[in-house]
Amino acid sequence: MSELGLARSVGVFSSDLFDIPPPPRIQDKAASPLGHDLARLLFTELEKVAFPRVTRASPVAGEDGWIFWCSLDGRGYSVFVHWAPIGEPPSDHWVVQIDARVGLLRAFLGKRASDDEVAPVREELARILDRPGVRDLRWLTMKEFSRVY
Secondary structure, eight states: OOGGGBOOOEEEEEESSSOOOOHHHHHOTTSOOTTHHHHHHHHHHHHHHTOSOBSSSSOEEOSSSEEEEEEETTEEEEEEEEEEEETTTTEEEEEEEEEEOOOHHHHHTTOOOBHHHHHHHHHHHHHHHOSTTEEEEEEEOHHHHHHHO
8 A cells, every 4th residue: 555545646667668869968958858758658559559549759858858648438537758867866857747637626735636546557568568678667656656756
Protein backbone atom coordinates (compact mmCIF):
# COMPACT_ATOMS: atom_id res chain seq x y z
CA MET A 1 0.00 0.00 0.00
CA SER A 2 1.33 3.42 -0.84
CA GLU A 3 1.92 6.08 1.79
CA LEU A 4 -1.38 7.34 3.27
CA GLY A 5 -3.26 5.72 0.36
CA LEU A 6 -1.94 8.31 -2.08
CA ALA A 7 -1.53 7.42 -5.73
CA ARG A 8 1.74 5.80 -6.73
CA SER A 9 1.80 7.94 -9.86
CA VAL A 10 5.51 8.65 -10.37
CA GLY A 11 7.70 6.02 -12.03
CA VAL A 12 11.46 6.45 -11.56
CA PHE A 13 14.12 4.32 -13.24
CA SER A 14 17.57 4.39 -14.77
CA SER A 15 18.38 3.38 -18.34
CA ASP A 16 20.95 3.83 -21.08
CA LEU A 17 18.29 3.31 -23.77
CA PHE A 18 17.29 6.97 -24.00
CA ASP A 19 19.41 9.94 -25.07
CA ILE A 20 21.10 12.15 -22.51
CA PRO A 21 23.37 14.70 -24.20
CA PRO A 22 26.62 15.82 -22.58
CA PRO A 23 26.30 18.33 -19.69
CA PRO A 24 26.80 21.55 -21.74
CA ARG A 25 23.62 20.80 -23.73
CA ILE A 26 21.62 20.08 -20.59
CA GLN A 27 22.38 23.62 -19.42
CA ASP A 28 21.33 25.12 -22.78
CA LYS A 29 17.93 26.75 -22.19
CA ALA A 30 17.19 26.75 -25.94
CA ALA A 31 17.63 22.97 -26.18
CA SER A 32 14.58 20.70 -26.29
CA PRO A 33 13.83 19.03 -22.99
CA LEU A 34 15.28 15.57 -22.47
CA GLY A 35 13.10 12.49 -22.86
CA HIS A 36 11.46 12.84 -26.26
CA ASP A 37 12.58 9.34 -27.30
CA LEU A 38 11.18 7.85 -24.06
CA ALA A 39 7.91 9.78 -24.36
CA ARG A 40 7.56 8.70 -27.99
CA LEU A 41 8.12 5.02 -27.06
CA LEU A 42 5.51 5.14 -24.29
CA PHE A 43 3.04 7.00 -26.51
CA THR A 44 3.48 4.57 -29.41
CA GLU A 45 3.22 1.45 -27.25
CA LEU A 46 0.16 2.71 -25.38
CA GLU A 47 -1.51 3.56 -28.66
CA LYS A 48 -0.90 0.01 -29.97
CA VAL A 49 -2.02 -2.09 -27.05
CA ALA A 50 -4.40 -0.42 -24.69
CA PHE A 51 -5.91 2.84 -25.74
CA PRO A 52 -8.69 3.15 -28.24
CA ARG A 53 -7.70 6.75 -28.85
CA VAL A 54 -4.71 8.89 -27.96
CA THR A 55 -5.85 12.48 -27.82
CA ARG A 56 -2.76 14.12 -29.33
CA ALA A 57 -0.77 13.13 -32.41
CA SER A 58 2.48 12.89 -30.45
CA PRO A 59 4.14 14.02 -27.22
CA VAL A 60 4.34 17.79 -26.81
CA ALA A 61 7.42 19.58 -25.44
CA GLY A 62 6.92 21.36 -22.14
CA GLU A 63 9.35 23.47 -20.14
CA ASP A 64 11.17 20.53 -18.56
CA GLY A 65 9.88 17.44 -20.35
CA TRP A 66 7.32 15.91 -22.68
CA ILE A 67 3.61 15.39 -22.14
CA PHE A 68 0.90 13.45 -23.89
CA TRP A 69 -2.73 12.68 -23.15
CA CYS A 70 -4.54 9.39 -23.54
CA SER A 71 -7.63 7.55 -22.40
CA LEU A 72 -8.34 4.06 -21.08
CA ASP A 73 -11.76 2.68 -20.21
CA GLY A 74 -13.29 6.14 -20.57
CA ARG A 75 -10.90 7.90 -18.16
CA GLY A 76 -8.45 10.51 -19.38
CA TYR A 77 -4.80 10.62 -18.30
CA SER A 78 -1.83 12.86 -18.81
CA VAL A 79 1.66 11.35 -18.90
CA PHE A 80 4.65 13.65 -18.26
CA VAL A 81 8.15 12.33 -19.03
CA HIS A 82 11.41 13.97 -17.97
CA TRP A 83 15.01 13.43 -16.88
CA ALA A 84 16.10 14.04 -13.28
CA PRO A 85 19.32 13.82 -11.27
CA ILE A 86 18.37 11.58 -8.34
CA GLY A 87 20.35 10.03 -5.52
CA GLU A 88 23.51 10.85 -3.62
CA PRO A 89 25.65 11.47 -5.54
CA PRO A 90 23.09 12.41 -8.22
CA SER A 91 22.79 10.07 -11.19
CA ASP A 92 20.71 10.08 -14.37
CA HIS A 93 17.13 8.89 -13.94
CA TRP A 94 14.00 8.98 -16.03
CA VAL A 95 10.69 10.02 -14.51
CA VAL A 96 7.19 9.19 -15.76
CA GLN A 97 4.42 11.09 -13.96
CA ILE A 98 0.78 10.07 -14.40
CA ASP A 99 -2.26 12.13 -13.59
CA ALA A 100 -5.85 11.01 -14.04
CA ARG A 101 -8.37 13.63 -14.99
CA VAL A 102 -10.75 14.29 -12.12
CA GLY A 103 -14.03 16.16 -12.09
CA LEU A 104 -14.22 19.92 -11.87
CA LEU A 105 -15.23 19.96 -8.20
CA ARG A 106 -12.37 17.62 -7.19
CA ALA A 107 -9.91 19.68 -9.22
CA PHE A 108 -11.19 22.90 -7.63
CA LEU A 109 -10.73 21.34 -4.17
CA GLY A 110 -7.17 20.31 -5.09
CA LYS A 111 -7.90 16.59 -4.82
CA ARG A 112 -5.62 14.39 -6.91
CA ALA A 113 -6.42 11.03 -8.41
CA SER A 114 -6.40 7.99 -6.12
CA ASP A 115 -4.12 4.97 -6.50
CA ASP A 116 -7.02 2.96 -7.96
CA GLU A 117 -7.66 5.67 -10.55
CA VAL A 118 -4.08 5.71 -11.88
CA ALA A 119 -3.52 1.94 -11.58
CA PRO A 120 -4.71 0.97 -15.11
CA VAL A 121 -2.30 3.29 -16.94
CA ARG A 122 0.49 2.68 -14.41
CA GLU A 123 0.23 -1.07 -15.04
CA GLU A 124 0.41 -0.55 -18.82
CA LEU A 125 3.43 1.74 -18.48
CA ALA A 126 5.15 -0.75 -16.16
CA ARG A 127 4.56 -3.50 -18.73
CA ILE A 128 6.04 -1.35 -21.51
CA LEU A 129 9.09 -0.51 -19.37
CA ASP A 130 9.66 -4.15 -18.44
CA ARG A 131 12.46 -4.56 -20.98
CA PRO A 132 16.22 -5.07 -21.04
CA GLY A 133 18.03 -1.82 -20.37
CA VAL A 134 15.46 -0.40 -17.94
CA ARG A 135 16.73 -0.75 -14.38
CA ASP A 136 15.15 -0.34 -10.95
CA LEU A 137 11.69 0.89 -11.93
CA ARG A 138 9.82 1.93 -8.80
CA TRP A 139 6.50 3.71 -8.41
CA LEU A 140 6.31 6.49 -5.85
CA THR A 141 3.72 8.90 -4.51
CA MET A 142 4.33 12.60 -5.23
CA LYS A 143 5.34 13.02 -1.59
CA GLU A 144 7.92 10.21 -1.85
CA PHE A 145 9.19 11.63 -5.14
CA SER A 146 9.62 15.11 -3.64
CA ARG A 147 11.92 13.59 -1.01
CA VAL A 148 14.32 12.18 -3.62
CA TYR A 149 14.17 14.95 -6.24
